[in-house]
Amino acid sequence: METSLYKEAGVDIDAATDAVDRIKPAVRSTYGPEVLADVGSFGGLFALQNLPGQPVLVASTDSVGTKAELGARLGRWSSLGHDIVNHCVNDILVQNARPLFFLDYLATSKVSPAAIEEIVVGIAEACRFAGCALLGGEIAEMPGVYTDGAYDIVGSIVGLVDRTTLLPHPEQMQEGDLLFGMPSSGPHTNGYTLIRKALAGKDLEQPLHDGGPTIADAVLAPHRCYVPEIDRIQAAGIGLKGMAHITGGGLLDNTPRVLPDQLAAEFVIESERIPVLFQRLVQWSGMQGLEPFRVLNMGVGMVLIVDPADASTLQTAAPEAFPLGKLVARDGDPVRIRQI
Structure with a gap:
C-alpha cells in the first residue's frame, strides 16, 4: 500500500x-x-x-x-x-x-x-x-x-x-409570580473544570452514598431534555411567562436573562432538596457562599415563571416541579438566594 x-x-x-x-x-x-x-x-x-x-x-x-x-x-x-x-x-x-x-x-x-x-x-x-x-x-x-x-x-x-x-413575556411578569424548578439529572454540562479538580485522586467507581450510583455515574449522567415536561405543562393550559435554562452561571446568571429590569428573582433553597452529589462537590471543591449557585445548577435544570393561580395545575402536569421562590421588586441584585 x-x-x-x-x-x-x-x-x-x-x-x-x-x-x-x-x-x-x-x-x-x-x-x-x-x-x-x-x-x-x-x-x-x-x-x-x-x-x-x-x-x-x-x-x-x-x-x-x-x-x-x-x-x-x-x-x-x-x-x-x-x-x-x-x-x-x-x-x-x-x-x-x-x-x-x-x-x-x-x-x-x-x-x-x-x-x-x-x-x-x-x-x-x-x-x-x-x-x-x-x-x-x-x-x-x-x-x-x-x-x-x-x-x-x-x-x-x-x-x-x-x-x-415566543417566550419569555417580561411584560406580563409581576411581583408575586412564582418560580418553580425542574430537577436536573446532575451537573449537566457545566462546572466540569472545577468538578474534575474536586474529583482528583478519588475512586470514581465508589458509590456516591450508601445504595447510590457510583461517583462516575452521578457526574456523567446525561444532560436532561425538558421538552416532554414543557409539552405537558402547556397542554394543561398553563401560560408560562418565562423559562431559564440553568447552565454556565447557574441560577445567579441565567435567571436574570428572562426578567424585566424592575423585577428580581427571590429563591428560597431548601438545603434538604440539594442532591447529595452537589453537596459533595461543594464540600470537595471548597466553594463557599453563593459561588456554588454560579458554578453549578445545584439540582435545578430549568426555572419556570408562572402566575400563582397556575401553581396547582403545573404541579399536576409536572409532578417533579418544585417551588423555588417568587418574583419581587428589584432593589439591587437581580437574584437573591436564601438557604434554609
Whole structure:
C-alpha cells in the first residue's frame, strides 16, 4: 500500500472515512421526509413546507466543554452525545421553540472510529427523543491542537416557534409570580473544570452514598431534555411567562436573562432538596457562599415563571416541579438566594 505522508503527519483520512461509514445508520435513523440529502452531502437539506402562522427560526450552538475530558477518560462516549443535543434543545426551548434539525462538530487529536460511532449513536438517540433530524456534521482530526485523547464536542441546533407564542413575556411578569424548578439529572454540562479538580485522586467507581450510583455515574449522567415536561405543562393550559435554562452561571446568571429590569428573582433553597452529589462537590471543591449557585445548577435544570393561580395545575402536569421562590421588586441584585 502507498505510504501516506498525511497519515505520518498525524491525520488518518481512512479512520475518518471508517467513522463516517459506522455512523450512517444512526444518522439516517433521525431522518423524516423533510430531510432531502443523505449522509455525506456538502450541505444538509431540510424542507420547510406549509408553515402556519408567523414562523420564526431559532438557532443556538454550544459545547459539552470539559465534561468531554472526563467522559473520554472513562470511556463514556454515548452519554456525551446526549449531553450536547439536550443542552442545545433546552436552550431554544426557553423561547418556546421545538427543534427541527441538529448539526455536530467532533474534534480530536486522533480519530477513533469506535469512539466517534458511540458519540454519534448517543447524538442520534437524543435527536430522535427530541424529534429533530441529525442533518450534518464534521469530524476534525487536529494533532497538535488537541492533547492526546481529548475531544471537543460541539453542536448547533435550529428550531421553530410561532412568533405569537415566543417566550419569555417580561411584560406580563409581576411581583408575586412564582418560580418553580425542574430537577436536573446532575451537573449537566457545566462546572466540569472545577468538578474534575474536586474529583482528583478519588475512586470514581465508589458509590456516591450508601445504595447510590457510583461517583462516575452521578457526574456523567446525561444532560436532561425538558421538552416532554414543557409539552405537558402547556397542554394543561398553563401560560408560562418565562423559562431559564440553568447552565454556565447557574441560577445567579441565567435567571436574570428572562426578567424585566424592575423585577428580581427571590429563591428560597431548601438545603434538604440539594442532591447529595452537589453537596459533595461543594464540600470537595471548597466553594463557599453563593459561588456554588454560579458554578453549578445545584439540582435545578430549568426555572419556570408562572402566575400563582397556575401553581396547582403545573404541579399536576409536572409532578417533579418544585417551588423555588417568587418574583419581587428589584432593589439591587437581580437574584437573591436564601438557604434554609
